[in-house]
Amino acid sequence: MNIGIFTDTYFPQVSGVATSIKTLKDQLENNGHQVYIFTTTDPHVSKNTYEKNIFRFSSIPFVSFTDRRIAVRGMFQAYQIAKKLNLDIIHTQTEFSMGMIGKFVSKFLRIPCLHTYHTMYEDYLHYVANGKLLKPVHVKEATLAFCHNMSGVIAPSKRVLDTLVRYGIKSPIRIIPTGVNINKFDVNPEKSLKSELGYKEDVQILLSVSRLAYEKNISGLIDIMPKIINEKPKTQLMIVGDGPAKKDLEQQVQKMNLSNNVKFIGEISNDRISSYYHLADLFVSCSSSESQGLTYIEAMASGVKVVVTSGPYTDDLLDNKALGMTFSSEDEFVSDILGYLDNKVQFKSNDANNIRAKKLHEISAQNFADRVIAFYKNAQIEYNNQIRNSTRIND
Numbered sequence: 465m466n467i468g469i470f471t472d473t474y475f476p477q478v479s480g481v482a483t484s485i486k487t488l489k490d491q492l493e494n495n496g497h498q499v500y501i502f503t504t505t506d507p508h509v510s511k512n513t514y515e516k517n518i519f520r521f522s523s524i525p526f527v528s529f530t531d532r533r534i535a536v537r538g539m540f541q542a543y544q545i546a547k548k549l550n551l552d553i554i555h556t557q558t559e560f561s562m563g564m565i566g567k568f569v570s571k572f573l574r575i576p577c578l579h580t581y582h583t584m585y586e587d588y589l590h591y592v593a594n595g596k597l598l599k600p601v602h603v604k605e606a607t608l609a610f611c612h613n614m615s616g617v618i619a620p621s622k623r624v625l626d627t628l629v630r631y632g633i634k635s636p637i638r639i640i641p642t643g644v645n646i647n648k649f650d651v652n653p654e655k656s657l658k659s660e661l662g663y664k665e666d667v668q669i670l671l672s673v674s675r676l677a678y679e680k681n682i683s684g685l686i687d688i689m690p691k692i693i694n695e696k697p698k699t700q701l702m703i704v705g706d707g708p709a710k711k712d713l714e715q716q717v718q719k720m721n722l723s724n725n726v727k728f729i730g731e732i733s734n735d736r737i738s739s740y741y742h743l744a745d746l747f748v749s750c751s752s753s754e755s756q757g758l759t760y761i762e763a764m765a766s767g768v769k770v771v772v773t774s775g776p777y778t779d780d781l782l783d784n785k786a787l788g789m790t791f792s793s794e795d796e797f798v799s800d801i802l803g804y805l806d807n808k809v810q811f812k813s814n815d816a817n818n819i820r821a822k823k824l825h826e827i828s829a830q831n832f833a834d835r836v837i838a839f840y841k842n843a844q845i846e847y848n849n850q851i852r853n854s855t856r857i858n859d
Contacts, residue, residue: 470566471557491833504533535561576615576847587753615843620756621777643832649765671744676707684750741766786816
């Protein structure tokens with residue numbers, strides 16, 4: 465199958481969406497399919513750089529998200545390329561520029577177009593004119609318009625599904641959580657990394673991997689550190705990532721006199737992140753804005769327990785204490801963390817291994833790709849039936 469993926473976000477940009485797309489691309493290719501990425505130019509990629517099966521279109525920084533890009537032209541160029549590639553199906557990963565181009569190309573090639581709805585935009589409205597310009601109703605209307613006549617829509621979690629149903633999306637929707645390359649995270653950390661980062665051997669590390677944005681509520685992690693340190697003085701919070709909230713978070717750490725217990729690592733490339741997961745004793749998050757929690761499953765694939773905010777997605781993901789727990793209050797959050805750090809959370813090792821093995825299959829890249837391919841094939845059948853029925857009516 466020849467598959468065209470249209471996205472505004474792709475490597476070398478670091479984001480959950482870029483990682484999800486790369487994971488899907490790699491696994492589809494491993495399964496024998498041809499995958500072509502249609503994406504934006506990137507200031508970190510020279511125009512003279514050859515990237516196999518990747519086509520970049522002129523772009524500018526996106527308003528309020530300057531580290532993200534939006535294509536400014538390329539519609540007919542994309543159509544000509546896609547036609548030569550003899551694409552069988554198009555999979556859009558954005559509702560903006562490249563997503564619109566993907567829909568245009570699918571219409572004129574007369575092939576199915578599926579879409580993955582990655583972002584819960586209602587959580588990000590404050591980035592545009594401090595939330596005074598765009599309202600939830602505008603997100604609903606824009607989503608309805610973009611998803612109209614889609615052959616299918618992928619929801620990475622039940623939270624996304626419920627949102628799309630609430631908006632009134634009529635296209636077929638399937639919940640297909642993003643998977644991870646299990647083998648990539650089943651590795652030992654770089655031997656000298658812990659000492660390079662300035663950590664002593666006897667410290668216990670709480671890990672956060674996230675874009676440093678306000679909706680991720682990393683300030684909540686910093687707020688509970690005094691309670692954790694009071695019980696476990698050598699505990700360290702390691703924050704991996706970068707973003708608009710970094711300066712405020714650093715100031716919060718200084719005001720709370722936590723500089724000796726909180727370390728900002730910065731942004732880490734995707735091919736090195738596994739080592740940071742393996743350094744951690746526990747993965748933690750206060751975010752309630754996740755649509756798919758990719759870092760959560762990366763932590764689980766690395767064998768790290770996870771303690772995160774309770775919600776439909778996380779409660780389903782962490783359905784056993786051998787994997788992690790969810791919390792609904794600050795006291796519960798602190799208690800759960802201390803329970804794992806003190807090894808008070810009890811489970812039989814054999815049961816834990818079996819539970820983890822089952823969960824690893826569920827979150828694997830192979831299972832992810834298998835389910836996406838099944839959706840592709842179903843969309844092709846339905847699309848061809850619609851074409852035949854339309855032809856009969858016209859005749």
